Amino acid sequence: MTVTLAEEIMLLSLDDESGATRQRQAVGWAVAGGILLELVLAERVTVKGKYLELSDDTPTGEELIDGRLGLMGTWLRGRSKRRVTDWLTKDQAKAVGAAVERLRERGVVSVEESKVFGVFPRRRYPEADGTVERALRERLGAVVLEGAEPDERTAGLVALLHAAKLHRLAFPDLPRGQVSARMAEIAAGKWAAESVRAAIRDMQAAMVAATAVTVVVAAG
Numbered sequence: 216m217t218v219t220l221a222e223e224i225m226l227l228s229l230d231d232e233s234g235a236t237r238q239r240q241a242v243g244w245a246v247a248g249g250i251l252l253e254l255v256l257a258e259r260v261t262v263k264g265k266y267l268e269l270s271d272d273t274p275t276g277e278e279l280i281d282g283r284l285g286l287m288g289t290w291l292r293g294r295s296k297r298r299v300t301d302w303l304t305k306d307q308a309k310a311v312g313a314a315v316e317r318l319r320e321r322g323v324v325s326v327e328e329s330k331v332f333g334v335f336p337r338r339r340y341p342e343a344d345g346t347v348e349r350a351l352r353e354r355l356g357a358v359v360l361e362g363a364e365p366d367e368r369t370a371g372l373v374a375l376l377h378a379a380k381l382h383r384l385a386f387p388d389l390p391r392g393q394v395s396a397r398m399a400e401i402a403a404g405k406w407a408a409e410s411v412r413a414a415i416r417d418m419q420a421a422m423v424a425a426t427a428v429t430v431v432v433a434a435g
Contacts, residue, residue, distance in 0.1 A: 218321065218347060219279055220372050221249035225314040226323065226348050227376075227384040234327060234339030236311070238381060243307035244422045245379035246314050250283045251302065252371050255414045256407075259284055262414035265421070266296040279317045283310070300421040315340050323347050355385050359397050370406030371415060377402050378419035 218226070228242040229235070236242060251267075254260040257275045261268045269291050274281045283306070290305070291297055318324045324340040342348065357363040358373065365373065376382065377398040382391045402415065 219253055219277060221246045221279065221310060221314040222318050223351055223372055224249050224375060225318060226351065229324060229340055231342040234341035238384060241379045241381055243311050244303060245375050245381055247303045247307040247310040248375050248418045248422060250280060250310055251418060253280045254284060255411055262299055262417045265298050265417065267299055267302055268296045279313055282313060299417055300424055303421050358401065359394055365401055365406055367407045370401050373398050374402035374415045378422050
């Protein structure tokens, strides 16, 4: 089963038994960044400097990505370009729901509904098929812990996880310091065309800036 980068990040964040999302705020940025990277890899969107440009609105055939392609097209309508940070800020909360719903449709997770205090509805997504996550963690372990050469998509995934500081989701049993340097090395390496790597760098900067603003606002 081929899942998107956004779904892979979402899957790493979900507790297998309870279905609760760990590090939800950072995961939101990374999931939105994963969808954006998919659009860049599919040559539907380009990132130039701090700005997004829609270069092709032809559907890719992947439901999650095409849904975001349509939303982005509407958002960009009438403008030649808009800031990466603005899109990630707009999309990060909704992207999480879209990614986990796609995992449910694939049968990777199930859904459990309940009410908090008997009033507020709550959905959680415990694991239903563990083979996808096991294969994902094996792939990450091979490139980060064993030094295997990553393919383009795995390197992109590592770059997103590193940018959002989600090292513990990928490697919960290891201290961050043990994996951070290797993940940074992969993110900075020549794993894709320069335009794609530039897009990742721009998204990293956007995630850091947006997260910093959120922290400042919350502290205030």
